[in-house]
Amino acid sequence: MTKARLFRLSVVVGSIFMILLIIVYWDNVGTAHFYLHTTLSRPHRVFPTVIPGDGQSALLDVDDFLKTFLNSDPRKNVDLSRKTEQPPVHASSRPAAGNLEENVRGYDWSTRDASLILDQEKLQAERRRTLQELCSNSSFTFPTKERSFDDIPNYELNHLIVDDRHGVIYCYVPKVACTNWKRVMIVLSESLMDQGVPYVDPLDIPREHVHNTSTHFTFNKFWRRYGKFSRHLMKIKLKKYTKFLFVRDPFVRLISAFRSKFELQNDEFYRRFAIPMLKLYGNHSSLPTSVSEAFGAGLKVSFPDFIQYLLDPRTEKLAPFNEHWRQVYRLCHPCQIDYDFIGKLESLDEDAAHLLQMLKVDHLLRFPPSYRNRTASSWEEDWFANIPVAWRQQLYKLYEADFVLFGYPKPESLLKN
Numbered sequence: 001m002t003k004a005r006l007f008r009l010s011v012v013v014g015s016i017f018m019i020l021l022i023i024v025y026w027d028n029v030g031t032a033h034f035y036l037h038t039t040l041s042r043p044h045r046v047f048p049t050v051i052p053g054d055g056q057s058a059l060l061d062v063d064d065f066l067k068t069f070l071n072s073d074p075r076k077n078v079d080l081s082r083k084t085e086q087p088p089v090h091a092s093s094r095p096a097a098g099n100l101e102e103n104v105r106g107y108d109w110s111t112r113d114a115s116l117i118l119d120q121e122k123l124q125a126e127r128r129r130t131l132q133e134l135c136s137n138s139s140f141t142f143p144t145k146e147r148s149f150d151d152i153p154n155y156e157l158n159h160l161i162v163d164d165r166h167g168v169i170y171c172y173v174p175k176v177a178c179t180n181w182k183r184v185m186i187v188l189s190e191s192l193m194d195q196g197v198p199y200v201d202p203l204d205i206p207r208e209h210v211h212n213t214s215t216h217f218t219f220n221k222f223w224r225r226y227g228k229f230s231r232h233l234m235k236i237k238l239k240k241y242t243k244f245l246f247v248r249d250p251f252v253r254l255i256s257a258f259r260s261k262f263e264l265q266n267d268e269f270y271r272r273f274a275i276p277m278l279k280l281y282g283n284h285s286s287l288p289t290s291v292s293e294a295f296g297a298g299l300k301v302s303f304p305d306f307i308q309y310l311l312d313p314r315t316e317k318l319a320p321f322n323e324h325w326r327q328v329y330r331l332c333h334p335c336q337i338d339y340d341f342i343g344k345l346e347s348l349d350e351d352a353a354h355l356l357q358m359l360k361v362d363h364l365l366r367f368p369p370s371y372r373n374r375t376a377s378s379w380e381e382d383w384f385a386n387i388p389v390a391w392r393q394q395l396y397k398l399y400e401a402d403f404v405l406f407g408y409p410k411p412e413s414l415l416k417n
Contacts, residue, residue, distance in 0.1 A: 120354040124341060124342065126407075127406070128339070128340075128342060130405075130407050131334055131335075131339070131406070132338075134404060134405055135335035135405075140404065142400070142401035143330075144329070144330065145329075145335050147336070148336065149234075149238075149333070149336040149337070150231060152333055154219070154220045154222075154223050155220055156220075156330070156333070157218065157220045157222075157234075158213075158219070158220040159171050159172050159218070159323070159331045159332060160218055160219040160220075160332075160337075161182070161185050161218050162217050162218065162219065162237060163185055163188045163189040164189070165188060165189055165190065166189075166360075167240065167241040168185070168188065168241060168242050168243075168244070168359055169237060169238065169241045169242070169243045169244075170182075170245070171243070171244075171331065171332035171337070171339075172245075172331075173245060173246060173247060173248070173253075173331055173332065174257070174324040175248065175253045175257050175324055176246045176247060176248045177246055177345055179207065179210055179211070180202060180203075180367065181246065182210045182211070182215075182216065183202035183203065183205045183210055183368065184202050184365065184367060184368075185216065186202070186205055186209075186210070186215060186216075187199050187202050187205075187364070187365050188361060188365075189217070191215055191216065191217065192205065192209060192215055200364075200365070201365070202365060203368050219234055222234055238337060238338075242341065242358070242359060243337060243338070243339045243340050244339060244340060244342070244355060245328075245332050245334075245339055245341075245342060245343070246342075246343040246344065246345060246348070246351070247328055247342065247343070247344055247345070247406045248345040248346070249346070250327075250328075250399040250402040250403055250408065251380055251384075251395075251411060252379070252380065253325075254307075254310075254325055254399075255379060257325050258303055260324075261273070261324060262274060262306065263300070265291045265292060265295055266291060267290065267291050270291035270294060271289075271291075272322075273309070274291070274294070274300075274301045275287050276309075277305045277306065277308075277309050278299060280308075280312070281304075281305040281308045282301075282302070282305055284299065287299060303383060303386070303387070304386055304387055304391075307387055307391055307395060308391070310395065310398065311391060311394050311395060311398070327398075327399055327401060327402050328402045328405075328406070329402060334405055341355050341358065343355060349367075349369075353367065380411065381413070381414070384414050389416070389417050392414050392415055396410070396411070396414075396415055
């Protein structure tokens with residue numbers, strides 16, 4: 001009997017020791033006190049795969065240990081008051097030739113009047129408070145709201161990009177400056193090299209590399225690396241790291257997605273989405289196989305076609321919404337993840353500058369300047385002019401959670417007869 005107890009105790013102690021080794025050494029989270037990395041620390045390039053020991057009881061004991069451990073030392077490595085000068089923009093910081101979407105729109109290199117900078121700390125407190133109150137309000141419901149973080153399948157965590165060097169987690173939302181924020185994450189994490197040297201200027205990184213899934217270390221890759229301990233390590237990082245996302249008026253984001261994916265020639269989106277839309281809603285039976293031929297023949301998806309596709313119940317039955325028009329609450333799980341910073345595209349320059357100060361990396365890089373002629377909310381009336389009011393109302397219900405959670409006003413003028 002005594003030997004059996006000693007055996008169980010040794011299994012538990014051994015499991016705990018193995019967890020600590022993973023956390024402290026292998027995953028490079030920090031020291032025993034979880035002090036986050038400085039800019040001088042270097043990431044480990046090779047991570048061993050963890051194979052947990054046998055015994056359900058031992059795993060439960062580890063669960064209890066980590067639950068207690070996660071509730072300790074909730075300090076954040078964040079200094080909201082720190083002010084440093086912005087580094088100069090490198091002369092090479094221009095969109096690379098061949099990036100059609102960026103060349104079409106261009107960049108706005110103008111500086112901002114310091115007097116226009118908002119009280120960011122107060123603004124962030126209001127945004128976070130609004131989100132927390134709505135997530136805890138039982139009268140406000142939307143799909144997936146009530147599930148726990150453990151209920152989220154791994155494939156739905158593929159938008160959470162991790163930088164272990166600086167203790168940062170970014171949930172990217174397509175059509176909300178995500179290309180440049182991904183560039184920033186690449187520079188910070190040094191996950192991509194140019195002739196053996198890490199990139200230091202975000203805009204030097206080619207667009208095709210920015211959106212390559214192998215470039216970023218995301219939460220959905222944890223399972224392959226850490227096995228059954230992946231959720232435990234996710235929770236540790238979520239508790240200790242600074243988490244941020246950027247959002248945008250949901251209807252304006254849809255307009256932007258339509259413009260970039262269906263008004264510009266994009267072979268992938270033409271084959272995957274435009275051809276089915278043109279057949280279902282445009283009454284076309286025979287269509288060219290390439291987007292260039294289709295555009296030459298004047299065959300383009302209209303905005304009403306796109307809206308009808310979003311509202312069609314068959315769309316979600318075939319596959320989840322594409323990430324460019326999937327709701328933010330489905331991409332970033334704001335009621336399951338306590339975000340430290342919520343930025344908005346409408347105040348991108350101010351929010352970005354404040355976030356880089358908050359992360360203590362503003363001496364390393366500057367957020368790339370924003371696009372000129374960015375899709376504006378003032379365009380909504382024109383874009384929705386040919387959309388039936390009933391469709392607009394259905395579309396609002398589809399994206400209502402994003403409007404409410406992130407403080408965007410209900411577009412009353414669009415929803416009335």
